Amino acid sequence: MLPLRCSWSLARANYSTKARKELVARYSDEFPEKLLTRKHKISSHMYVANAEAAQRIGQHLEPHFQSSGCDTVMELNSGAGHFTRHLLDRESQFRRILLLESMDHFMPKLQELHALYPERVKVRHGDFVNLWKLVYMDKMDGGSRVADLLHDVPQKDFKDDINMLVFGAVSSYPFFKHLINSLIFQTSLFNLGRCEMILVMPPPIYIHLTCNNEIGYLIYRSTSVLFQILFEHQFIAKVPREDFLPQQTPYSPIKGSKLVKVRSINPDYLYLVKFSPRRNLHELCQSQDLPALWFFIKQNFVSRRNRIIPNLEKWVPGCGPRLIINPHTSEPVTPTYPIELPKKMPQYSCQSTTMSTRNFYPGINIYTQFGDLQPSQMLTLFSQFRHWPEYAESSFLASLENALLKLETPNDEPNLEDGVTLPEEDDAEADEMLEEESPEPAAPPTKSRKKASS
Numbered sequence: 374m375l376p377l378r379c380s381w382s383l384a385r386a387n388y389s390t391k392a393r394k395e396l397v398a399r400y401s402d403e404f405p406e407k408l409l410t411r412k413h414k415i416s417s418h419m420y421v422a423n424a425e426a427a428q429r430i431g432q433h434l435e436p437h438f439q440s441s442g443c444d445t446v447m448e449l450n451s452g453a454g455h456f457t458r459h460l461l462d463r464e465s466q467f468r469r470i471l472l473l474e475s476m477d478h479f480m481p482k483l484q485e486l487h488a489l490y491p492e493r494v495k496v497r498h499g500d501f502v503n504l505w506k507l508v509y510m511d512k513m514d515g516g517s518r519v520a521d522l523l524h525d526v527p528q529k530d531f532k533d534d535i536n537m538l539v540f541g542a543v544s545s546y547p548f549f550k551h552l553i554n555s556l557i558f559q560t561s562l563f564n565l566g567r568c569e570m571i572l573v574m575p576p577p578i579y580i581h582l583t584c585n586n587e588i589g590y591l592i593y594r595s596t597s598v599l600f601q602i603l604f605e606h607q608f609i610a611k612v613p614r615e616d617f618l619p620q621q622t623p624y625s626p627i628k629g630s631k632l633v634k635v636r637s638i639n640p641d642y643l644y645l646v647k648f649s650p651r652r653n654l655h656e657l658c659q660s661q662d663l664p665a666l667w668f669f670i671k672q673n674f675v676s677r678r679n680r681i682i683p684n685l686e687k688w689v690p691g692c693g694p695r696l697i698i699n700p701h702t703s704e705p706v707t708p709t710y711p712i713e714l715p716k717k718m719p720q721y722s723c724q725s726t727t728m729s730t731r732n733f734y735p736g737i738n739i740y741t742q743f744g745d746l747q748p749s750q751m752l753t754l755f756s757q758f759r760h761w762p763e764y765a766e767s768s769f770l771a772s773l774e775n776a777l778l779k780l781e782t783p784n785d786e787p788n789l790e791d792g793v794t795l796p797e798e799d800d801a802e803a804d805e806m807l808e809e810e811s812p813e814p815a816a817p818p819t820k821s822r823k824k825a826s827s
Contacts, residue, residue, distance in 0.1 A: 396620065403453040404618055405478040412622040417502050417545035418475060419573065419617040419643075420452035426616035427455035433610045433645055434540075434571060438463065441538060443569070445527055447471040449501050449541025452479050452618075454486065456540065461490070469493060471525050471537075475500040495525045502543055505551035508561055519561055529566035535649060536566030542573035542617055542643070549582060550596060556603050556650055557667045558780075559660060569649035573612060576719060577635050579644045582606070583722040586677075590744050591631055592721070595674035599667065601748040602657075605709045606648035606725045608718050614641050638720050648725075657728050657752060662759060668773045669755050677744025681737065681754070688769040689761055696737050696757070704731040706749045730756035 397409045400422065408420065421427050444467060451457050451472045460470050470493060472483050480498055487496045499522040500506070507518040529536040543549075552570075555561040562568065582600040586593045600606075614621050624640035651657070658666050673679055682693040709725040718724065732749040734741065746754065758764065 400618065405476065408619045412620045416619050416621075417543070417548070418450050419542035419544060419619075420450055421455045421542070422616055422618045424455050424458075426612075427459060429616070430456060430573075430612060430645065431459040433612075437571065437609070437647060438466065441466075441535075441569070443535050443538050445469040445471070445537035447473060447501075447526070447537055447539045447568075449473050449539065449543065450475060451483055452476075454479075454482060457486065460540075461486075461494075469495070469525070469527075472496045473499055473501045473522070475502070497522055497525070501541075502545050502548050504561060505547055505554075508551070523562065523565060526562075526565050526568075531563075531567050531650075531655065532652060533566070535569040537568045539568055539570045540572070544575045544578065546578055549578060549600070553596065553599050553603060556654075557599075557663045559663075563650060567650045567652065569647065571609075571645070571647045573617070573643045573645050576639045576642065576644055577632075579608070579646055580635055580638065580719060580721045583725075585723045585747060586744050588635075588721045590677040592635055593677065593744065595670050598670055598674065598748045598751050601725070602666075602728055602752050603650060603654060604648045604725075605651055606646060607710050607713060608722065609645040609647055611639060611642040611719075612645050614643055617643065635721065644719060651728065657730060658756070664777060665759065665769075665773055666752070666755050668776055669758065669769075670751060672772070673743045677742060679743050680739065681741050681743055681746075682739045684743070685758065688767045689758070689763045692761065692763075693739065695761075697739075699733055699737070701731065701733060703733040703735065704729045706732055728752055 393410060397406070400409055404420065421430070446460055446467045446469075448457060448460065448470070451474055457470070457472065460467050470490075472486070472494065474480060474483055474496070475498075477498075480496070483496045487494045499518075501522065504519065504522075507522065510516060511518050527536045552562070555563045580588075581592055581594070582597055583606055584592055584597055624636060630636075673681075673684055682696060685692050685696070706726040706729055709727060713724055715724055726749065728749050730753050732747075732753045734746055734750045734754070743751070758769075764770070
């Protein structure tokens with residue numbers, strides 16, 4: 374008779390094999406085998422699995438489509454085209470549909486759609502989710518991969534209405550870091566206009582991007598602050614993870630992990646969200662000052678426990694009193710979407726708010742830490758710092774120039790996001806949260822093991 378534990382493992386294996394066979398039988402006509410035969414902890418590319426899932430997503434997005442005046446929509450990883458059909462049905466609204474696909478398997482079917490709607494549907498074979506890699510490759514050899522991929526995207530001035538809607542399912546953390554970089558350095562996607570994104574993403578990524586400092590410094594990072602300053606965001610709905618392929622392995626927390634409270638939130642769901650760059654971004658921070666804002670936040674958030682006044686006095690000696698004695702009235706921020714009810718939002722995420730350069734932190738003193746500041750307060754602090762008369766001669770500009778010079782040389786973009794010379798602890802831990810958890814380290818070898826190995 375097998376021990377109880379072995380019996381349970383055998384039953385689980387048999388169940389997994391049966392479930393896998395059922396999945397292959399259901400989807401093998403439309404999807405390649407590699408999306409069906411193995412579950413993934415993290416898959417950067419996800420596909421709407423069936424027409425029923427596409428219908429549910431379409432119902433969630435109906436009011437958002439109705440309120441949009443944009444006539445161009447881009448779908449990432451269209452796959453079997455289940456959601457594409459909903460876009461095609463909106464003939465009077467979406468006059469141009471751009472389909473971007475990274476897998477060869479789906480290209481013939483998508484090309485058929487182009488043949489049926491030659492003026493309306495454009496198809497590109499490329500990996501939009503890994504757009505940062507294309508930017509890097511273009512930088513290395515002077516290529517035009519990004520320009521070719523985005524060839525059909527309409528171009529508008531940043532202050533105008535959005536130039537297109539982007540829909541897709543993305544679980545790649547570097548993708549979202551690239552969106553921030555594109556906006557800061559005015560390259561890639563946001564160099565063409567202020568597109569609005571409606572994406573399905575894993576809960577940990579959304580929480581990381583939209584949380585406030587109450588969740589703790591392990592999650593509230595420089596990327597959180599930058600994202601909320603640059604983008605307006607709105608939570609739409611939870612959607613079942615099983616509605617997307619490849620399927621996901623059940624989450625099993627690692628003993629002693631500090632990230633359990635975030636990774637265990639809605640592990641069987643994905644979040645459907647909407648976000649777009651702020652129309653007044655260049656009024657809050659002039660475009661030429663965005664790299665300085667980026668550097669200011671990344672540098673000071675190397676540790677959220679860094680104290681504000683001692684740190685800033687390294688760049689502008691004696692600036693402490695003007696921060697402590699602040700005669701200006703603070704301007705409060707307000708919700709971007711007043712109809713959004715906080716109680717219906719995901720745990721630990723916060724509402725999108727307006728941004729202000731006069732949202733002063735109350736009662737700042739020599740013990741106040743950078744981690745105490747909300748994103749709008751961090752923007753206000755930078756605005757103060759930027760307008761001090763000593764700014765033009767400060768060592769901050771020399772450090773910034775050194776960092777930007779290093780960016781001119783071909784460099785892997787994730788390292789760029791790590792801040793070049795900024796040894797930021799934040800991304801190493803955030804990546805652990807947003808990528809697969811590493812297994813527990815092996816126990817150190819005992820004396821008997823050492824003797825055996827020798």
